[in-house]
Structures are given as C-alpha cells and as structure tokens.
Amino acid sequence: MKVLTNEQIDIALWEEFVAGNPHATPFQTWDYYRLLNHAEPSSGQAVCVAGEERILALAVIQIQKERGIKGFFSRRGVIFGGPLADPSFPEAIDLLLEAIDGLLRHRVIYMETRNLSDFSSYRNVFEVNGWVYHEHLNCVLGIESREQVLSGMSESRRRQIRMSLDNGATWEECGSLDDLKELYSLLSELYTREVRLPLPSLGFFTAIYNLWFGKIFIVKHNGRIIGGSICPVLENRAIYTFYYYGLKDYHKKIFPTHLALMAAIEYALQNGIGKVDFMGAGKPGEDYGVRDYKLKFGSELVDQGRFMKTESPLLYRIGETGLKITRRLGL
Numbered sequence: 001m002k003v004l005t006n007e008q009i010d011i012a013l014w015e016e017f018v019a020g021n022p023h024a025t026p027f028q029t030w031d032y033y034r035l036l037n038h039a040e041p042s043s044g045q046a047v048c049v050a051g052e053e054r055i056l057a058l059a060v061i062q063i064q065k066e067r068g069i070k071g072f073f074s075r076r077g078v079i080f081g082g083p084l085a086d087p088s089f090p091e092a093i094d095l096l097l098e099a100i101d102g103l104l105r106h107r108v109i110y111m112e113t114r115n116l117s118d119f120s121s122y123r124n125v126f127e128v129n130g131w132v133y134h135e136h137l138n139c140v141l142g143i144e145s146r147e148q149v150l151s152g153m154s155e156s157r158r159r160q161i162r163m164s165l166d167n168g169a170t171w172e173e174c175g176s177l178d179d180l181k182e183l184y185s186l187l188s189e190l191y192t193r194e195v196r197l198p199l200p201s202l203g204f205f206t207a208i209y210n211l212w213f214g215k216i217f218i219v220k221h222n223g224r225i226i227g228g229s230i231c232p233v234l235e236n237r238a239i240y241t242f243y244y245y246g247l248k249d250y251h252k253k254i255f256p257t258h259l260a261l262m263a264a265i266e267y268a269l270q271n272g273i274g275k276v277d278f279m280g281a282g283k284p285g286e287d288y289g290v291r292d293y294k295l296k297f298g299s300e301l302v303d304q305g306r307f308m309k310t311e312s313p314l315l316y317r318i319g320e321t322g323l324k325i326t327r328r329l330g331l
Contacts, residue, residue, distance in 0.1 A: 016054075047061070062078045077100075
C-alpha cells in the first residue's frame with residue numbers, strides 16, 4: 001500500500017472507489033476536491049491509500065479559518081462526511097489517518113470529521129491514532145413516496161407549506177449568477193447577525209454554480225428572492241442541505257425557509273433519490289432549535305458523531321476562549 005495526495009490520485013480510480021462505498025457522500029468526490037481548489041482561496045487537500053489498481057481509503061480535507069486575527073487561532077482541517085475506507089482492508093484507514101496527521105500537523109490547530117454515516121466500526125482505529133469521539137446528532141429523511149413524506153411531517157408544517165404556495169411563493173433552480181449573488185447576500189447577513197460563524201466566500205458559491213456541484217434552489221415571491229438552498233447531490237442516493245435560508249417574518253402566510261428545504265425534498269422525489277440529509281442537529285442533551293425545526297419535516301434523529309484531534313492544545317484553548325468572547329460581543 002502507498003499514500004498518494006492531491007494530483008497524484010488517479011481520478012478514474014477515485015470516482016470508482018466513491019461510487020462503490022456505502023459511506024460515500026458528495027464531500028469525498030473528486031468534484032468536491034476540484035470545487036475547494038477552484039474557489040479563492042484554495043483550501044482542499046486529498047489523501048488516499050492505494051493498492052494495486054485500486055483505492056483502499058480516501059479523505060478530502062477542507063482547510064478552514066475565520067477572518068482577520070481570529071484566523072490564526074481557528075485554523076482547522078474539516079473532513080465533511082468522514083474518510084472512506086474499503087472494509088476488506090481495515091489497515092488502510094490506520095495508514096490514512098497517519099498520512100492526514102503528517103500532512104496537516106503544522107498547518108492546523110485541530111482536525112475534525114463531520115460524519116454523515118455510521119463510522120462506529122472504525123472508532124477504535126481513530127482512538128489509537130489520537131482522535132477523540134464526540135456525540136453529534138443529525139436529521140435524515142428517508143424518501144419513499146410523496147404520501148409518505150407528507151404524512152411524516154407535522155400538521156403545522158404541511159399547512160404552512162401549502163399556505164406559502166397558495167399565496168404565490170415558489171421555488172426553482174437557480175438560473176443566473178445574479179440570483180446566486182442575491183441569495184448569498186441573504187446568507188451573509190444571517191451568518192453575520194445570528195449564526196456568527198464564518199461563511200465561505202462568494203467565490204466558493206460561484207464555483208458550486210459554475211461546476212454544477214449539486215443543485216441550487218431559489219425561493220421567490222412576486223419576483224423577489226426570499227430564500228434558497230445549496231444542495232450537493234450523490235447521484236441516485238442522497239441530497240444534502242448544505243446551506244439554506246429564508247427571510248424571517250417576511251409575510252404572515254409565507255414561510256420561505258420551509259420552501260427552501262421543500263425544494264430539496266421535491267428534487268429527491270422526482271429523481272429517485274432515497275434520502276435527504278439535513279447535515280447536523282447539535283449535541284445530545286442540549287436544546288437546539290434547528291433540530292426541532294428539521295424534525296418537523298418528518299426526519300429521523302441519528303447519532304453519527306464526530307472525531308476530533310487537537311494538534312496544538314494550547315492554541316486550541318486560546319482560540320476557543322477568544323472566539324466565544326468575540327461572538328458574544330458580536331465581533
């Protein structure tokens with residue numbers, strides 16, 4: 001077995017490996033790696049363990065940090081979806097984690113996998129390599145039929161969606177960069193005012209649009225963009241609500257955020273996709289309004305957890321304290 005990185009990885013073997021892996025998501029694909037390095041600033045790293053004419057384990061890592069002085073204390077490597085491995089070669093995941101550590105050790109303060117599947121069978125390998133498991137919830141909606149989807153929703157959610165449509169709100173696929181820019185401005189305002197977490201640059205979302213990485217939906221009313229969603233797709237398997245937003249208190253009978261998510265659900269229904277993944281529902285035992293919101297679509301709560309490895313504990317503690325203070329102050 002040998003370790004390969006970035007352009008050393010054969011694209012055909014990469015795509016074949018992802019297509020055949022039960023834990024695959026769009027975030028381990030070559031398309032996602034290309035997206036990360038197409039946008040400014042470039043932030044994607046790929047690592048794989050290869051055997052004879054096949055890939056045995058693989059991860060795509062996004063290097064993230066906040067803007068300004070906070071960036072030094074928030075440098076992190078995030079593996080959306082988690083790494084993939086061939087279950088027939090369990091030793092490959094061990095070698096992959098060693099390679100990730102060697103690649104990122106002096107570049108980030110910590111590394112984190114944001115699992116979108118059950119990786120419990122690999123937990124011991126992660127822990128031996130210094131990663132710590134943390135419980136983390138997700139909401140997943142299985143898609144079988146329109147009747148099944150609607151019957152699983154709360155009565156109030158069904159009524160609000162129907163009311164929104166009856167009052168002229170619609171959704172459609174994003175048809176221009178101008179529409180995308182308007183949606184981005186809504187997202188940017190949300191992240192600045194309420195979420196207080198870094199939002200990727202407009203260039204990142206423009207790359208999603210230009211490279212056809214999934215679907216972008218726009219919610220409109222009377223010609224005005226009032227919401228939307230950015231949804232990577234793993235063909236024939238799942239659609240993921242990566243980013244979404246709808247104007248709050250826009251109209252007493254129109255609920256833009258509901259429609260932003262309904263666009264993804266409807267796309268799944270029309271294209272034979274069996275799962276809508278809402279990508280995160282907070283930690284067990286902690287109140288989290290977003291979790292309650294997602295569950296009203298009829299989704300199932302699952303604990304897929306996350307693995308985390310801290311490369312610089314001192315800088316991590318300083319950064320964690322500083323970020324909490326700046327977010328509390330709205331900085």
